[in-house]
Amino acid sequence: MAAHSLLSRDRAEAGSIVSRFSPExxxxxxxxxxxxxxPKSAIIPLCHLVQEEHGYLTxxxxxxxxxxxxxxxxxxxxxxxxxxxxxxxxxxxxxxxICTNISCLVLGGAExxxxxxxxxxxxxxSTTADGRITLExxxxxxxxxxxxMCQVNYRYFGGLSDSDFDELLxxxxxxxxxxxxPPHGTLARVRQHIPDDxxxxxxxxxxxxxPEWFTRREAEMAAPEGEG
Amino acid sequence: MGYRDHHSVFGAAEGTPLVVxxxxxxxxGHTLDGYKASGSYDGYQALDRVLGMxxxxxxxxxxxxxxxxxxxAGFPAGVKWGFMPPDVQPRYIxxxxxxxxxxxxxxxxxxxxxxxxxIEGCLIAxxxxxxxxxxxxxxxxxxxxxxxxxxxxxxxxxxxxVGRNIAGTDFSVDIVMAWGxxxxxxxxxxxxxxxxxxxxxxxxxxxxxxxxxxxxxxxPTIVNNVETLSNLPWxxxxxxxxxLKTGTEASPGTRLxxxxxxxxxxxxxxxxxxxxxxxxxxxxxxxxQGIRDGNELKMFIxxxxxxxxxxxxxxxxxxxxxxxxxxxxxxxxxxxVVMDDTTxxxxxxxxxxxxxxxxxxGKCTPCREGTTWLERIxxxxxxxxxxxxxxxxxxxVGDNISPGPYPTPPGRPRGSRxxxxxxxxxxxxxxxxxxxxxxxxxxxxxxxxxxxTSPTRRRIRSRxxx
Numbered sequence: 297m298a299a300h301s302l303l304s305r306d307r308a309e310a311g312s313i314v315s316r317f318s319p320e321x322x323x324x325x326x327x328x329x330x331x332x333x334x335p336k337s338a339i340i341p342l343c344h345l346v347q348e349e350h351g352y353l354t355x356x357x358x359x360x361x362x363x364x365x366x367x368x369x370x371x372x373x374x375x376x377x378x379x380x381x382x383x384x385x386x387x388x389x390x391x392x393x394i395c396t397n398i399s400c401l402v403l404g405g406a407e408x409x410x411x412x413x414x415x416x417x418x419x420x421x422s423t424t425a426d427g428r429i430t431l432e433x434x435x436x437x438x439x440x441x442x443x444x445m446c447q448v449n450y451r452y453f454g455g456l457s458d459s460d461f462d463e464l465l466x467x468x469x470x471x472x473x474x475x476x477x478p479p480h481g482t483l484a485r486v487r488q489h490i491p492d493d494x495x496x497x498x499x500x501x502x503x504x505x506x507p508e509w510f511t512r513r514e515a516e517m518a519a520p521e522g523e524g
Numbered sequence: 525m526g527y528r529d530h531h532s533v534f535g536a537a538e539g540t541p542l543v544v545x546x547x548x549x550x551x552x553g554h555t556l557d558g559y560k561a562s563g564s565y566d567g568y569q570a571l572d573r574v575l576g577m578x579x580x581x582x583x584x585x586x587x588x589x590x591x592x593x594x595x596x597a598g599f600p601a602g603v604k605w606g607f608m609p610p611d612v613q614p615r616y617i618x619x620x621x622x623x624x625x626x627x628x629x630x631x632x633x634x635x636x637x638x639x640x641x642x643i644e645g646c647l648i649a650x651x652x653x654x655x656x657x658x659x660x661x662x663x664x665x666x667x668x669x670x671x672x673x674x675x676x677x678x679x680x681x682x683x684x685x686v687g688r689n690i691a692g693t694d695f696s697v698d699i700v701m702a703w704g705x706x707x708x709x710x711x712x713x714x715x716x717x718x719x720x721x722x723x724x725x726x727x728x729x730x731x732x733x734x735x736x737x738x739x740x741x742x743x744p745t746i747v748n749n750v751e752t753l754s755n756l757p758w759x760x761x762x763x764x765x766x767x768l769k770t771g772t773e774a775s776p777g778t779r780l781x782x783x784x785x786x787x788x789x790x791x792x793x794x795x796x797x798x799x800x801x802x803x804x805x806x807x808x809x810x811x812x813q814g815i816r817d818g819n820e821l822k823m824f825i826x827x828x829x830x831x832x833x834x835x836x837x838x839x840x841x842x843x844x845x846x847x848x849x850x851x852x853x854x855x856x857x858x859x860x861v862v863m864d865d866t867t868x869x870x871x872x873x874x875x876x877x878x879x880x881x882x883x884x885x886g887k888c889t890p891c892r893e894g895t896t897w898l899e900r901i902x903x904x905x906x907x908x909x910x911x912x913x914x915x916x917x918x919x920x921v922g923d924n925i926s927p928g929p930y931p932t933p934p935g936r937p938r939g940s941r942x943x944x945x946x947x948x949x950x951x952x953x954x955x956x957x958x959x960x961x962x963x964x965x966x967x968x969x970x971x972x973x974x975x976x977t978s979p980t981r982r983r984i985r986s987r988x989x990x
Contacts, residue, residue, distance in 0.1 A: 331700045333614075333657065333741060339722035340705050344664075365722070378724035378885075379705030381664050397626045398829060399784035399861050401875050435708065435879055436626040436829070437665055440784035440859065441791050442532055450667040455530035464527045484670035488677050488701050494687035496696035497656050501741040504614030509694040510579060510654035517578035 315354035321345055324487070325364050331490065333501050335365040343376050347481035352383040383480075388423045388430040390468050391480045393447045396433055399440035408444050408461055409433055415465055429468055430480070449477050533791030534633065536778075537800075537810035541770055543758040543778045544751060545794045547638045554672050556679040559640035567640055568685055570760035574648050575693055582652035586756070589764045590776050594630075595620055595711075595749030596828070596856045598775075598845040605653050607736035608744045614656040616745045617649050618720065618735075619753060621662040621669070622704055622711045626829030626879060627859030630780035630792055631750035635662060635669035638754065639676035643686065643699060645753030648760060650697040653746060657698050659720055664704035673701050708883035713747040714739075715885065726887045751780055751858075772798030775844050779855075781805065785862035786819065787812035798844035802826070806839065806862060819864035827856025829876050874902040894925040 317325055325345060329338040339361060346357030353376055355369075362369040376382045383391075394412060396405040409420060412431055416424050420433040439445045442454025446464075453464055467473045478485065497507065534548050547553030547562050559567035574582055587602025608615060619642070623631040634642060646658045660677075662670050677699055680686040688696045707725045709715045714728035717740050732738045739745020755777060759767050768776045775797040783805060784790045793811050806812045806821065815821055823833050826843075832853040834841070841847055848855045863872060881895035898921055901914050 331698075334721070336722035337702070337720055340664075340719065341703060344703070344705065367722075375722055375724055376705075378726075379664070379707050381704075381706035396875065397879055398825070398872060398876055399627050402785050402861070402863055402867055402872065435883065436624060436628070438623050438629045438632045438663070439532070440627050440629045440782050440861070442530065442629075443784055443790070447665065450665050452668070453527050453530070454532065456527060460527035460530075483664070483667045483703065484674055486671040486674045486678070488674040490681055490687065490698065490700075494681050494684075496688045496698045498698055498700075501614050501743050504656050504743075506611070506613045507654055507656055507696065509696060512694070514579050514654075518580050 315346075315350045315356040316360040317345070317357070318349060321349055322360075322364070325361075327489070329365060331488075331498060333499060333504075336367055338365055339367075339372055339375050340379070343372070343379075343382055344481075344483055347382065348483070349481070351479065351481050352386050386423075386427075387480050388428050389479050390428060390448050390477065391430045391432060391450075392468065393432040393434035393437070393450075394420075395435070395437050395439070395443070395445055395447075397436040399436070400443040400445060403443040405444040408446065408456060411458065411461060412465065415462070448473075449480050450483060451477050532629075532633070533789060534793065535791060535810065536794040537808070540778060540794060540796055541758075542794055543767075543770075544634060544638070544641065544754045544780060545792075547641070548633060550637075553637055554639055554676065556640060556676070556683060559638070567757075568644055568691070570757040571644055571647050571685070571691065573760050574651055575691065575695060579652050579654060582648065585764055586652065586759070589759055589767045590774075591752065591755055591759065591767075592775055592777075592845065593749055594751035594755075594779065594858065596625065596830075596854075598855065601748060601752050604734070604736060604748075605649070605746055607734050608653055608746070609737055612744050613654075614743050615653055616740045616743060617646060617653065617655045617658040618713075618716065618740060618745055618747045619646060619658065619660040619750060620711065620713065620716055620747055621660060621666075621673075621750045622716060623663055623666075623750070623857070624708045624711050625857045625859060626876065627782060627784055627825060627861045628828050628857040629782040629784070630858060632663075632666055632669050633780070633792055634750050634754050635666070636672050639673045640680065641754050641757055642673075642750055643676055643680055645756040646699055647686065647690065647697065648756045649746065649748060649753055650699075651695060655697060655746070657700065659700055659702050659740070661702045661704065661716055661720060664706050670701065670703050677701060707885070708879075709885040716747060717745065724885075726885045770796045772842075772844060774798065774846050779843070779858050781843065781858045781860055783812050783860050783862070785824070785860075786816045786864040786867070787814065787862050788816055789813040795843065798842050798847070801840055801842050802834070802860070803839040805843065805860065812862070815862065815864050817864075819866060822863050822865040822867055823869065824863060825859070825861040827854045828859040829861075829879060830854075831856050870902065870906055874899065874906060877902055890925045894921050897921045 325342050328341050329335045332338050342361040343353055346353055350357055358372045359369040362372045394405060394409045396409055413419055416429060416431060418424055418431055420431045423430040437447055439452055439454050444456050445454035536542055550558055550562050552558030553562060583602055583605050591601045593599045593601055621631055621635055650658050660673060662673055685691060686699050690696060702720055704710050704719060710719045710725035712727045713735055715725045717735055719725040720740060735745040735747055737744060771777050777797055778794050779797050780792055781795055782792050787806055789812055807814050821836050823835050825831055826834050826848050834853060843855060845855045877898045881899040884891050884895050886892045901918055904910055905914055
């Protein structure tokens with residue numbers, strides 16, 4: 297299901313990528329920005345949202361993020377280029393990351409990577425010809441007791457024997473786990489929502505004072521205890 | 525058995541109080557109902573207790589319990605909270621859930637399987653220091669943890685446990701989930717703050733040494749690890765006295781240890797601090813159940829990829845921060861990686877050095893350039909093109925990145941070193957080298973061009989082992 301990427305590729309060939317946020321995602325972006333004391337703090341979540349919508353971090357997407365948080369597009373790119381998860385080019389539907397760091401290495405992580413390269417016919421860092429799988433040699437992913445392990449679009453698969461891994465590759469190729477693993481770019485499928493009437497106190501740091509409850513409670517409750 | 529049937533192993537020895545891992549096995553432990561129903565106390569009861577105390581009393585309680593930070597440095601949380609300058613507002617709490625030290629796997633479990641315990645911990649910390657907002661920063665690659673935390677926060681907001689007028693009182697604080705995008709160095713607290721401000725995740729110049737004075741948006745900020753905060757509900761439900769009954773005087777309570785590598789039963793285990801030895805951990809029935817295939821232990825990493833390695837003569841040592849630190853390594857983030865005698869020490873060392881070369885944030889030249897040098901030198905040794913002067917060169921490059929001994933002797937100024945993890949980079953190389961001097965020499969001397977990069981499938985007995 298590389299629908300979104302095919303679409304943007306077609307449009308790239310036609311010379312007109314317009315990959316700003318959809319109206320729904322723009323509303324969501326504004327909601328995310330409102331949760332931070334300063335809009336700029338939302339850059340990373342919003343770049344993830346661009347990837348979720350377009351599969352990778354597009355120029356237009358970054359420009360839109362910049363507009364929304366009130367910085368320049370270069371500042372957004374400056375931040376985003378630091379982080380490995382932001383892809384500046386199209387990826388496969390699946391990004392398959394195989395850990396080869398210490399705990400996985402001693403239990404066959406490098407062999408798993410070699411197996412994937414051989415079976416997929418590509419080197420790590422590249423994408424299969426059918427656009428389904430991008431292979432990555434990744435760093436520790438915090439599943440060390442499940443070594444050797446891999447992630448598919450940041451979903452965990454651990455304790456992989458050779459046959460387990462082959463089965464996983466088969467399922468990735470056939471689309472059998474498309475329902476379990478959303479396309480690349482989608483992280484959490486549950487989002488935080490703070491109901492308007494439940495917001496306690498979010499605002500720029502400059503206008504903040506000591507919370508009333510804190511001052512009052514400290515004055516009233518600490519007194520009988522003495523200096524302690 | 526297919527790839528879908530794998531489950532992470534976790535557990536504890538009989539009699540160990542489950543301070544943080546009591547709901548790991550509960551299928552609905554991550555929901556509000558599951559959290560309230562399980563354990564010996566109802567969920568969010570610790571919060572009720574805390575709301576009956578003065579904020580300064582809460583700080584004092586945490587200080588009395590000597591709750592040590594579980595992120596790596598082992599700094600007492602109560603003392604850290606006390607560093608906040610009085611009458612400076614706003615104050616923020618930042619939860620460090622950017623677990624990415626090689627070998628470490630515990631915060632992800634806590635976030636995925638018990639998010640409400642963490643949220644309750646956040647509320648207690650926010651109450652204690654008078655924070656106006658809490659940011660829960662989850663590592664970017666942990667999609668499932670992000671889902672669980674978001675769902676739990678939504679539930680907690682809806683139930684009136686987070687946000688305005690918490691539990692019907694005047695206590696009000698927002699908890700916002702933030703998430704990263706893949707950068708190891710963001711686990712360093714000032715880098716995490718930079719990332720949270722929408723910047724490149726590079727550590728800040730020091731001093732100021734503590735974000736408690738100047739942190740997020742230059743306001744007083746407490747950065748605590750996920751496991752540290754997850755201890756708080758149990759601590760306030762059971763009291764300091766009960767908390768101090770487990771572990772040792774210097775390091776009370778329990779710790780989550782991720783035991784990985786060549787043991788028969790790798791897993792995440794909650795152990796009493798300071799009373800369990802590495803030997804218990806590797807060979808005990810409740811834990812590792814021995815080295816795989818009956819092999820001999822060759823070496824182990826006691827506290828994550830940055831920690832100097834230990835060898836068989838240290839297995840009798842207790843897992844206690846001060847003890848391990850005194851022996852020249854660190855317990856760090858509770859990541860123990862076991863390597864048996866089939867492991868190629870040089871290849872393992874190269875992989876860690878490559879990690880630091882890849883993940884160097886690039887701010888300081890000695891680390892940015894030096895780690896790449898270390899990687900290149902080790903690579904050529906492994907490829908069979910090592911030169912006799914390479915060992916000295918490794919030493920010299922390492923000293924340029926992190927001069928002097930590690931750990932830094934007490935009283936020695938920390939200088940303006942930007943990243944406290946900077947010494948990590950050459951450390952594994954230096955320690956491996958010190959111990960394995962003979963082994964890399966052999967590599968240098970003989971033609972090893974056919975050596976595979978992975979140590980796993982090699983069955984060459986290391987004659988260099990002492």
